[in-house]
Amino acid sequence: MGERLVESAARPVIVVAALERAAGRSVRSLAGRWRCGTLQHVGLRGRESEQVVIASLLDGVRGFRSGVLVLRGQPGVGKSALLEDAQGRAGGMLVLRAVGVESEAEFAFAGLHQLLRPVLDRLDRIPDHLAAALRRAVGVDPVGPGGADDRFLVALAVLALMAEVAEEAPLLCLIDDAHWLDDASVTALVFVARRLAAERVALVFAARDGEARAFSVSGLPELRLEGLDAETAGALLASRCSASVPVEVRDRIVEWTGGNPLALSELPSMLTAGQLDGSEPLPARLPLTETVQHVFAERAERLPGPTRRVLLVAAAEDTGRPAIVLTAAQALGGAPEARDPA
Ligand SMILES: Nc1ncnc2c1ncn2[C@@H]1O[C@H](COP(=O)(O)OP(=O)(O)O)[C@@H](O)[C@H]1O
Numbered sequence: 001m002g003e004r005l006v007e008s009a010a011r012p013v014i015v016v017a018a019l020e021r022a023a024g025r026s027v028r029s030l031a032g033r034w035r036c037g038t039l040q041h042v043g044l045r046g047r048e049s050e051q052v053v054i055a056s057l058l059d060g061v062r063g064f065r066s067g068v069l070v071l072r073g074q075p076g077v078g079k080s081a082l083l084e085d086a087q088g089r090a091g092g093m094l095v096l097r098a099v100g101v102e103s104e105a106e107f108a109f110a111g112l113h114q115l116l117r118p119v120l121d122r123l124d125r126i127p128d129h130l131a132a133a134l135r136r137a138v139g140v141d142p143v144g145p146g147g148a149d150d151r152f153l154v155a156l157a158v159l160a161l162m163a164e165v166a167e168e169a170p171l172l173c174l175i176d177d178a179h180w181l182d183d184a185s186v187t188a189l190v191f192v193a194r195r196l197a198a199e200r201v202a203l204v205f206a207a208r209d210g211e212a213r214a215f216s217v218s219g220l221p222e223l224r225l226e227g228l229d230a231e232t233a234g235a236l237l238a239s240r241c242s243a244s245v246p247v248e249v250r251d252r253i254v255e256w257t258g259g260n261p262l263a264l265s266e267l268p269s270m271l272t273a274g275q276l277d278g279s280e281p282l283p284a285r286l287p288l289t290e291t292v293q294h295v296f297a298e299r300a301e302r303l304p305g306p307t308r309r310v311l312l313v314a315a316a317e318d319t320g321r322p323a324i325v326l327t328a329a330q331a332l333g334g335a336p337e338a339r340d341p342a
C-alpha cells in the first residue's frame with residue numbers, strides 16, 4: 001500500500017498502518033501470537049544526549065538558575081519515560097507533577113489545581129491578594145460576586161508560590177501531556193516560565209506533536225524526541241524477546257517502527273515465533289497491538305473529515321502513488337489540500 005506515500009510525506013509507517021486497521025485491512029487475530037513479555041520493565045535505553053540536557057537543567061536549578069524545557073515528540077516516543085527519568089535524577093529536589101487530561105481540558109485551572117495541590121498549604125506565605133486569587137482559581141475559596149479573578153493575578157500567585165516553595169528545596173515541576181492542559185493553566189504556567197530567574201525552579205513540559213489540540217507556546221527552550229537510533233532500537237527489541245532476533249528481521253522491525261519505543265515494545269507480541277526468528281516471512285503489513293492502534297487511531301479521529309478520507313484511501317489502495325490517492329479521495333469529497341494536516 002502507501003509506503004511510498006509515507007516516505008514521500010516523511011510519515012512513520014506506523015501511522016499509516018494504524019489507518020490501514022481503521023480501514024479494516026490487515027486485521028490479524030491475536031490467537032497463536034508469541035508473547036514476548038511486553039509488560040516486563042526495561043530501563044531507559046539511549047537518550048543520553050537528552051539526559052545530559054535534563055541533568056544540566058537540574059544542576060542549574062540546584063545552583064539557583066531556574067530553567068524551562070519543553071519536550072516534544074510523537075506518541076510513544078518516550079516523553080513520559082524521560083520525565084520519569086528526570087524525576088529519578090531529582091534527588092534533594094521537591095517534585096510536583098501534573099498530567100494534562102483531555103476530559104479536564106475545558107475546566108479552567110484544572111491543571112494548576114493538579115500541579116499545586118500538594119503545596120497549597122503554603123499559600124499563606126505569599127501576599128494575601130495573590131493567595132486569594134489562586135485560592136478562588138483552584139476552587140479552594142468560592143468566587144465572589146465580582147466574578148472570576150484576573151488571570152494575571154493568578155499567574156503572579158503561581159510564580160510567588162513556586163518561589164516560596166523553592167525556599168525549602170529546589171523545585172522541579174513535571175507537566176506531562178501539556179497539549180491537554182486547560183488554557184488557563186497553560187497561560188499561567190507559560191507566564192511563570194518566562195519570568196523564572198533565580199528562584200531555583202525548573203518546569204519541564206512534555207507535549208505531543210501533531211495533535212489537533214496543541215501546546216502551542218513559543219519562545220521556550222524545546223527538545224524534540226525522535227525515534228531511537230537503529231542500534232538502540234534493536235537492543236530494546238531484543239530485550240522484549242525471549243529468543244534472539246536475526247539482524248534482517250530486527251532491521252525490518254526497526255525500520256517499520258521508526259525507532260518508536262512504544263511500537264518496538266509492543267510489536268513482538270504480535271508476531272509469531274517463526275516470524276521473529278526469521279524462519280517464516282514477516283507479514284507484508286505492520287501488525288499493531290491495541291495500545292499502539294489506540295494511540296494512533298485517536299489522532300486520526302481528530303483530523304478533519306476530508307483529511308481522514310485521504311488517509312483511508314491511502315490505506316485502502318495498493319500503488320502508494322499520491323496522485324491516485326488524491327484523485328480517489330477527491331472523488332469521495334476529500335480536497336487535495338486535506339493531506340496537509342496529516
Ligand atoms: N528510551 C527508552 N528505552 C526503553 N523504553 C522506552 C524508552 N522510551 C520509552 N520507552 C517505553 O516505551 C513506551 C512509550 O513511552 P512513553 O514515555 O509512554 O511515550 P510518550 O510519553 O512519548 O507517549 C513506554 O512503555 C516506555 O517505558
Ligand SMILES: [Mg+2]
Nearest residue numbers: 079080176177
Ligand atoms: Mg506520555
